Structure formats: C-alpha cells, structure tokens
Amino acid sequence: MWRLLLPLWLTSVSLTANAQQSFDDEKFNDLTLTKAQQLLASKKLTSVELVNFYLHRIEQYDQTGPSVNSVPVINPMALAIAKQLDNERAKGQSRGPLHGIPVVLKDNIDTGDGMANTAGSLALKNNYPTQDAHLVAKLREAGAIILGKANLSEWANFRGYKSSSGWSGLWGQTKNPHNINYSTCGSSAGSGAAVAGDFALLAIGTETDGSITCPSALTGIVGIKPTLGTVSRQGIIPLAHSQDTAGPMAKTVAGAVTALDAMRNFDAKDPNAIKTTDSLLPHLKLNGLKGKRIGIVRNLMGYHKGLDAQFDIAIADLKKRGAIIVDNADIPNLEQAGEYEFTVLLYEFKHDLNKYLTAANTGFTLKKLIEFNKKHADKELVHFGQELFVQAQATAGITDKAYLNARQQAQQLMGKNGIDKVLKKHKLDLLIAPTTQPAWKIDWKNGDEYLGSATSPAAISGYPHITVPMGFVDNLPVGLSFFGGFLSEPTLIEAAYDFEQATQYRRQPKLALN
Numbered sequence: 001m002w003r004l005l006l007p008l009w010l011t012s013v014s015l016t017a018n019a020q021q022s023f024d025d026e027k028f029n030d031l032t033l034t035k036a037q038q039l040l041a042s043k044k045l046t047s048v049e050l051v052n053f054y055l056h057r058i059e060q061y062d063q064t065g066p067s068v069n070s071v072p073v074i075n076p077m078a079l080a081i082a083k084q085l086d087n088e089r090a091k092g093q094s095r096g097p098l099h100g101i102p103v104v105l106k107d108n109i110d111t112g113d114g115m116a117n118t119a120g121s122l123a124l125k126n127n128y129p130t131q132d133a134h135l136v137a138k139l140r141e142a143g144a145i146i147l148g149k150a151n152l153s154e155w156a157n158f159r160g161y162k163s164s165s166g167w168s169g170l171w172g173q174t175k176n177p178h179n180i181n182y183s184t185c186g187s188s189a190g191s192g193a194a195v196a197g198d199f200a201l202l203a204i205g206t207e208t209d210g211s212i213t214c215p216s217a218l219t220g221i222v223g224i225k226p227t228l229g230t231v232s233r234q235g236i237i238p239l240a241h242s243q244d245t246a247g248p249m250a251k252t253v254a255g256a257v258t259a260l261d262a263m264r265n266f267d268a269k270d271p272n273a274i275k276t277t278d279s280l281l282p283h284l285k286l287n288g289l290k291g292k293r294i295g296i297v298r299n300l301m302g303y304h305k306g307l308d309a310q311f312d313i314a315i316a317d318l319k320k321r322g323a324i325i326v327d328n329a330d331i332p333n334l335e336q337a338g339e340y341e342f343t344v345l346l347y348e349f350k351h352d353l354n355k356y357l358t359a360a361n362t363g364f365t366l367k368k369l370i371e372f373n374k375k376h377a378d379k380e381l382v383h384f385g386q387e388l389f390v391q392a393q394a395t396a397g398i399t400d401k402a403y404l405n406a407r408q409q410a411q412q413l414m415g416k417n418g419i420d421k422v423l424k425k426h427k428l429d430l431l432i433a434p435t436t437q438p439a440w441k442i443d444w445k446n447g448d449e450y451l452g453s454a455t456s457p458a459a460i461s462g463y464p465h466i467t468v469p470m471g472f473v474d475n476l477p478v479g480l481s482f483f484g485g486f487l488s489e490p491t492l493i494e495a496a497y498d499f500e501q502a503t504q505y506r507r508q509p510k511l512a513l514n
Contacts, residue, residue, distance in 0.1 A: 023056050030508045033101065033201050033255035040089065040100050047082035047089075047100030047145060050201075054102050054147060058199050065513040066180050070193035071104055071200070072171040073149040077113050078102070081145050097258050099143030104200040106191050107149040107171070108156060109133050109246065110235035117360075119237045120154035120168025122379060123372045127362050133235025134267045135204065135246050142262035147200050150190030156211060156239045157187035158349060160385040162447030165189055165215075169380040173442060176219060177509035178476055182439035183448065185214035191249050192219040196509060202259050203249040208239045208345065210436070210455035212247045213467045217435035217479025220469050220506055222256045222496075223249045227487050228462030229274040231260075232267035237356055240348035241272070242407055243341075243459050251506060253468060253497040254284055260489075272462075280493055286501055288494030290322035292429045295329025295422060300433035303452035306473040311434045314470045314480050317503050318432075323495070326426050331457050333413045340410035341460050347403040350392040366393050383444040415461035420485055429491050435467040435479035458483040466496045469505040477506075 027039055039045035055074065062068045075081075085100040105111065108119045110129035118124040136146065154168035165186030166174035174189040176182040177197035184193050188205025192215030195203045205212040207225045216223025224247045231246050238244055248259035257280050266275045296315070301308055315325060350366050357364045364372070370389050373380040380386075395403070422431065436453035443449070458465035463486055470480035480499065482492045500506075 023053055028053055030198070031201060032251050033258055034252065036101060036201055037097070046086045048079060048086055050100065051078050051082040051102055051145060051147065054200055057197075060513065061197060061511045062194075062199050066511050067175070068177055068180065068193050068197050068199075068511070069172055069174050070150055070190040070197060071148045072151055073107065073115055075111075075113060075115060075146050075148050078145055078147050085143060085145065094143065096142035096262065098139060098262055101144050101202065102147040102200050103139060103144045103202045103204065103259070104147050104150045104191065104194045105136065105204050106152050106188050106206055108152060108206060108237040109136060109204065111136055111146055113146065115149055117237060118170055119156065120152050120170050121369070122169050122376055123364055123369055124362060125170055127360055129235065129360065131235070134232035134265070134269065135263045136235065138263050138265050139204075139259070144202075144262070150188070150194050150203055152191075153186030153189055156206065156208060156237075158208070158239050158345065158388050160387045160389070162384045164383055164442060164444050165448050166193070167383060167444070169376075175442065176439050177511060178220060179439070181441055182476065183218065183442050185210070185218045185436065185439070186448075187211040188215050188249065192216050192221060192223070195219070195221045195249050195251060197511060198508065201250070202255060204246055204259070204263070205249050206236060206244060206246045207459065208243045209341070209459035210453055212249060213455050213465055213479070213481065214436050214453060216249050217467045218439045218477065220477030220509075221249055221251055222253050222469070222500070223247065223467050224256045224260055225458065225465040226260060226264070226489060227274065227464045229270060229272035230276050230487075231263045232265065232270045232273065234267055234269040238352035240345045241352050242344060242348060242411070243462065253466075253493065253500050257281060257284060257493055274487070276487070280489055283490045283493040284497045285494050286498060287322070288498035289318060291324065292491070292495055293324045293326060293427060294318060294495070295326045295426050295428040295431045297331055297431050297433040297454065298328050299330040299334065300454040301452070304437045304473075307434050307437055307478055310471045310473055310478055311480070314499075318499060321498055321502050326428060329422050329426050329428060329431060331414070331418050331422055333418065334456065337410050337413040337418070337460055338456060340406040340413070341456065343402065343406035344410055346388070346392045347395045347398055347400065347406075350395050351398045384447060410460050411462070413460075414457045415463070419457055419461055419463055419483070423485055430482055430484040430488065430495055433481050434470070435481040438473045438476035438478055454481040454483070462486075464489045464492055466492045468496045468500050471505045
C-alpha cells in the first residue's frame with residue numbers, strides 16, 4: 001500500500017509547487033552545495049523553492065518515471081522547516097553553513113520528527129524514534145533541512161549471502177541513476193543515488209566496510225568515511241561498533257567537508273568518541289597535492305582492466321599537480337585481516353543490534369527477527385536468505401575469547417602493522433587505490449558481482465577514507481580512494497579537493513521520463 005500512497009502524497013505537494021515556480025530556471029541546473037549557498041545568501045533562491053524543486057525531482061524521476069527509488073520517505077515537516085529558515089534568513093539570522101540546505105538520511109538513522117527508522121525491514125516499519133540521533137541534531141543546528149529518508153541495503157547489507165545491494169523488504173530496489181539496470185552498491189545505496197540523481201544536495205550514509213565509499217564511487221559522487229568516533233553513532237541502527245560510522249555524501253568535496261564539519265562533535269554517549277575542534281574547511285586547498293608523497297596500494301587493484309587503465313590516468317593527473325608517487329606501497333595480510341573482521345562483525349552485530357532494539361522498545365531481538373523473516377518470507381526472503389543473521393545469533397557474546405582475539409588481530413593487522421607501517425616505511429602522507437569496480441547489473445537471482453575494492457584497510461582500522469570521481473569505464477562512474485592514518489582527514493581533504501578541482505570528472509546523469 002505504501003507504494004501507492006507515497007507518490008500520491010508527493011504529487012499533491014508538487015502540483016502546488018508547479019503553480020508557484022518554474023523548475024526550468026538555470027539556477028537549478030546541477031546545483032552543488034556551494035552554488036546553493038551563494039544563491040540563498042544573495043536571495044536569488046529560497047529554501048522553500050529549493051525543497052519544492054527536490055520534491056518535484058523525486059516525484060518525476062525517483063518515485064515515477066525511471067523510478068530510481070532512492071528517497072521513499074519524505075519528511076512531512078520539510079516545507080514548514082524551510083519556511084522558518086527563510087524567515088530567519090530574512091531577519092539576517094543564519095544557523096550555520098547548512099542554513100536552508102536539504103539533506104536526506106539513510107534509513108537507519110533516528111529522527112524525532114515523525115519518520116520511522118526501519119533499516120529497510122518490515123519488522124521496524126513502526127519504529128518511530130522520539131528524538132534525533134546526535135548527528136541529526138548537529139545538522140539541524142547548522143541549519144540543515146531533513147528532507148527525507150533514503151533507501152538502503154536492508155540491515156546495512158548484513159543479513160544473508162547473495163544479497164542485491166540497494167534492495168530492502170520494505171522499500172524495494174534502488175537503481176543507479178547513471179543506468180537504472182545497474183547497482184548502486186551498498187549499503188548506503190539510496191544516499192548515493194539521491195545525490196547523484198539530484199534529489200537532494202547532501203546525503204548522510206553509514207559505513208562498516210564500504211557502505212559510504214562504494215555507493216559513492218558507483219554513482220559518481222564524493223563520499224567520506226571519517227575516523228571512527230569523530231561522528232557520534234548514537235541513534236543509528238548498528239552493525240558493529242568497532243567499525244560503524246556515519247559520513248557525508250555529496251557532489252563535491254567541498255559539500256561533503258561542509259557536512260562533515262557540521263556532524264563532527266564529541267558525544268559522551270559514544271564509547272569511541274574523539275574530540276575534534278578545528279574546522280576542516282581550511283583544507284580545501286587548490287595546491288593540496290603539491291609535494292605530497294602518495295603510495296599506490298597495488299594489491300588493492302588488478303581485478304578489472306578498465307578500472308586499472310582509468311587509475312593510470314588518475315596517477316598522471318596527480319603527478320601534474322605536484323604529487324610524488326611511490327609505487328607498490330602494498331598493505332600486507334589483507335586476506336587474514338578480512339577473516340578476523342568477519343568474526344568481529346558477527347559477534348558485534350548480535351550484541352549491538354539487540355542493544356538498540358531493546359532501547360528503542362521495538363519488541364524485537366535478533367532471534368525474533370529471524371523468526372519474523374521466516375513468517376514473512378514471501379516479502380523478506382524472496383530474493384536471498386538470512387544466513388548472516390543465523391550465524392550472528394549463534395555467537396557467544398563479546399566477552400568470548402574468539403571475538404576478543406579476532407578484534408585485536410584485525411585492528412592490529414590493518415592499523416599498526418598495516419596502514420601505519422606502510423606510511424612509515426615509505427615516508428608517505430597518504431595512500432591511494434581505485435575505490436571499486438564499475439557498477440554491475442542488478443541480479444536478484446545471483447546477487448552482487450563484487451570483484452574487489454579498497455575499503456577494508458581503512459574500515460577495519462577505523463581510519464578515514466575519501467572517494468572522489470575518477471572518470472568513467474564503459475559509461476559508468478568509478479572512484480579514486482584516498483586513505484591514511486588516524487585523524488588524517490586534513491591531509492586527505494587537501495589531496496582529494498585538489499584532484500577534484502583539477503580533473504572535474506563528475507557529470508550529472510541524464511534521467512529521462514518513461
């Protein structure tokens with residue numbers, strides 16, 4: 001029933017908007033955060049107009065037409081909030097750098113404004129939080145308008161084997177705006193597609209291993225996975241506390257950094273919280289690559305010839321900007337660390353999810369979710385199973401020696417004896433590799449066709465990772481990954497911003513009405 005009601009509700013809003021404004025104006029063409037900020041400040045655009053523009057885009061291209069299906073839930077308060085922010089601006093008041101900017105949130109992040117937080121599962125369709133997640137509160141303080149919730153790979157893509165990224169039992173399949181037959185990757189699939197498809201200026205995703213950076217790369221946008229603990233996880237449906245983090249997704253590095261600046265804040269409710277005080281915006285430097293020693297992690301590539309060829313072009317781009325390239329800066333023990341990581345995720349998923357479900361008064365535990373999915377197999381298990389749920393349920397708890405050993409080994413292999421060791425050995429500022437392959441065709445029978453990625457070292461160690469558009473392979477976008485040591489965001493931002501500004505590889509998908 002929700003599939004019928006949502007477009008009707010959106011249409012009524014959009015018809016009103018169409019009577020008042022035209023969306024053919026040049027100012028709406030491929031808006032970025034920076035451009036929108038300038039238009040709002042100069043009073044050539046209002047936040048109400050901006051929200052109406054995105055509601056129109058969502059109706060025309062996301063929920064009908066090509067049906068990208070990235071933003072299935074609209075905040076019923078969005079237009080009222082936009083009007084309030086316009087009134088504040090008219091009085092010379094500004095809450096911050098996101099004043100009047102629409103943002104969509106992955107549907108595993110709590111909001112207290114009447115939107116359910118579901119993780120894409122039918123089981124949580126009535127999970128209505130009473131307050132904002134910490135990061136949402138910080139976004140609102142900076143002036144952001146929460147436009148709606150983005151679809152995701154159900155349960156952050158940690159339910160069963162042969163999953164299809166971007167599919168959830170509650171919201172269905174999200175598609176890649178560059179080609180709707182292709183995947184967005186996961187699990188922040190809707191967040192990536194929403195930004196790439198021009199349904200919001202910014203989106204917030206979450207990542208345990210690749211869930212921000214992979215969909216950003218496949219949809220041709222910028223994604224930042226920050227250092228673990230710099231953005232609070234309070235109010236986020238968890239996967240694994242030793243690796244989970246939220247992060248921004250945007251068309252540009254400047255947009256993503258602006259959002260990250262607003263989100264970063266010490267939160268005592270997060271056991272891994274880290275105090276960060278300095279703004280990251282000064283690191284948006286046009287000469288940010290000059291003199292930087294950058295290591296190529298060759299053992300994070302080699303799985304796709306077209307991707308590797310585009311990466312060679314990117315290396316030449318980096319050299320032109322004055323970077324010093326050091327080849328064969330490989331990270332050892334990748335496979336072994338991955339095995340330990342999987343053990344950690346199974347143990348922490350059970351512990352962390354049960355804790356959230358209990359605190360939110362959902363009436364569920366992981367064990368009950370398994371039974372719920374069996375009962376609703378025609379909707380929840382129609383494309384793939386819940387083997388990961390079952391394996392996680394069988395774990396003994398996070399005091400178990402097997403878990404404690406796996407966590408210690410994984411983090412040491414990818415941190416002290418991984419990224420840190422390679423940086424020190426070659427006297428490097430940061431590391432690079434292709435983020436992941438071009439998008440693959442959506443396949444509900446066989447699931448995702450993963451070939452490889454650069455996400456795990458930074459994910460396991462808890463270190464930062466930025467992906468930036470690196471060009472196209474077979475007309476599908478691919479990304480370049482910049483990652484480094486603990487709290488190395490300033491260095492990564494300088495390199496990523498300079499590369500982006502020099503190359504301008506991003507291009508807007510051409511969505512057409514059916």
